[in-house]
Amino acid sequence: MKISQSELKQLQDKGLFRAQDAMPTLLPSASTIPAGALAYISREAVEAITKERSGDRALGGSKKLLNWEQEAAFIPFVEKTGQVTPYSDKGNPLLSGLNASFNQFNHYRFTTKYFVGDLESKQYTAANIDYVATMQRAATEAIAIELNRVAFEGFIDNSSNSYLCYGLLNNPALPNYEVADKTFAGATWEEVLGIFATAITKLTEATGNNINGDSKIRCVISASAYATLKSKFTQLGISLAESLEKAYPGLYFVSSSELDKANANANVMYLIGESEAGGIGDTTQLGYSEIALMGNVVTNDYGYSQSVSAGTIGAVVLKPSFIVRYSGI
Template identity: 90%
Template structure:
């Protein structure tokens, strides 16, 4: 049955039907949206970027050379002695022997610490940040940065104002710098190739041909100078870096930001020969006692803390004659 408009009005007046022009408002109208209601916090976080750490690669690797409690490491250097005399049935040949010396490398220990607070931990968790893991990484990264710094620069004992251990850039056992006539950026490709040819010839002479153009050679080079090698091309259209690796099959590069302007404001480059000559394969290495020694967890009223420690004897140069270094590249 169809109800007319007049009949519908009479029913509404009696309270049987109630109609509104819009949905009823049950609460006070919002003038603004609550803070954070339209925000999303990602579970991925961008961390501050630190300089690339190349100390371990520059030194050809790291090796445990002493224990945490020891004050120094001593590495023997043995020189074999012997000579011949003409044979005679009644002759008395000269005796062969050896001379031994012990190179001392002092121990530098250092620590970093983190603290986890209960309130901060809960607040960061609400922001999707793994607070505990971030704090642990912060301490571990501080340790890694210092190990890398010592690999290049060593460590000065402030109380005695002397080097406790040395780095690759200031090791007193290394030969003096050769000075490049021009920077790689200012040189043409033939001039750069000539610098490498001269450097490898020096290695061959200094090592009695134990290192030569066919040997494995680690070229630790300024990051900006290496960028030049990658961007400067030969007449065949290949980069200088590739041309050098083809000319010297055992040559490989380690790019290092620490070598930028490292000597008299000039970029530097080290050519380090690698072979088993001398009874050991390593020419240089980063010596350590501990990389990340974990201390005790210490509980406090509202959280806990823990320290991480490491120890190093810096850059160990075992075969100085296997290194040629250039400044001003």
């Protein structure tokens, strides 16, 4: 059975093809298959589309940093110290050493559950819908959506009304926003290139040239601002995105809708330098304990259920000086 244009429009009107922050609810939770529908139903099912999730890519990847039972992760930050004096056979050289601090990242655990009913399972199977697999995907997608949200926004503990963990957009370790003079849409192509040149210069100065125009730089950017970079051209007919990638060979873009109007209703971008300076290659990470911890299968008279859980410490910023962020782009 093919979907006609009019039927497709009806699906769109219900929001099936609109980006959504959370799992959509399009029908009453107790909805059943309409009478007569079991005569023939196509094997092709149109699933609701949720917003593309970019948190993992925005933070440069995810890493297991603690176990499920642990309440927090403690990550050491080490500073090397040392001084020299002129040499003398009878002199007493000054000592070199280190200073260490341990930053605490608190653990946010969350969970969801799916239930497989005997009757529903038979009905949906007769309707050519893979009922069990779809229920499992619904649970794991709910987990993925929350992990992505925390990557950008963190999590506020309701009991204390304070952040249990932070996201990329509100991490207190980050420097203040630089403010662009003009949005990319309202600026000339020369002005846009100038914003990037200034930003990379700031990175070079802040990192003591560990990050410069030749370094690998992750540009996490508002999706609408990135669209402007792709559609605005230089006098040679080259898009700004391509021009920037040629000027800075290590620069690459991560387009993110979470950065649209993310700071006081203004679009933002983050330039995140990547190098092995400091003894670690990662500047930021999405820290987690479990991605999809499956609970016990619980059976009852008419079906079974299973929980799916995850844990995260949010956005871990390891090298704040390797990040420059701009608002108003």
